Amino acid sequence: MWLSILGLILGLSLGLLTDIRIPPEYANYLSIAVLAALDTLFGGIRAHLQQVYDDKVFVSGFFFNILLAAGLAFLGVHLGVDLYLAAIFAFGVRLFQNIAVIRRILLSKWTEKKSVRESV
């Protein structure tokens, strides 16, 4: 678990220190991509906790969701419909649901442990 957080810190510091910038017109796409990535991440954590984690689903979902979200936003810009709102809505709702499920699982695990300790 700590290794994954190290990965996050490494990515953040690499991005901040190298001062990479993308053209401001593409900032919208990147923000949606970040949202999609976060959604996939929490979906993966949830699946792992529920013991249904599948490596292929996780990795393919990550890249596919990012591309789909950015593509939807791109299409929306060219059609004059704010399609990126659809992506934000879908990912936002799923993000909350996933986090809620993770919280429940962790809570039930914690109470189980506690009751086991008390019975002992």
Place this chain on the structure above:
Amino acid sequence: MKKKVISRFTMILFVIGLMTAIQFNTVNEPDSRDTRDVWEIRQELAREKQLHSELLSEIGTLDETLSKYEKAANDSPEQVLKETVEVLRQDAGLTEITGPGLEVHIEPSQEAIVTGQNIEQISPALLIRFVNEINRFKGIELSIDGKRVINTSPIRDINGRTAINGKPIGTPPFKMKIAAGTLDNAEKLSNHLKASPILDNFYIDNLSVNVMEPQEEITVEGYDGELELEYLEAAEEE
């Protein structure tokens, strides 16, 4: 198996971190960057230096006045005050000024006379442009058809006639008198006006501009109206 999961999560988190950092960098880019090149900065510096020297010379003049006051405080304070008032009236354009300068004659163009066209009045827009052109030179006093142009003089159309200070100016020909302070300045102004592209604009309106040779003595009339300063108030004492 467990190791594989952790390595996957690490990879994904690395990508997320990288994307977030890039997005952060992009969004936090400063809005306006200083894009002036060296030359523009030099010009800015030159402007500020000029302002600096102007302020210094003003301080010098004020110091001089102050020492005059102090010297004359014992014998005749009114005399110094009167002198100051006179200088201020002169600066405001309330007094007649005599000095080196030049005359500019605005006349109907030859073509208009020959073809018998109606001579229209000069338009306010053209006159304003011309006055602005003259005002490129500092320290000059100007009167148009006997009306002194001061800082607050309006040039505008009143009931179909071009007016300065609320009084209409005549149809061409009429004279403009310009006092330039020194003969040298008058020479420069004369040359500048002769070469100025604004003369072409007069030609479109069937007018021609004759810039006369600079003279040693020229008299510019004083402003004869009341100065109305509605929105100016004396500053409170600190």
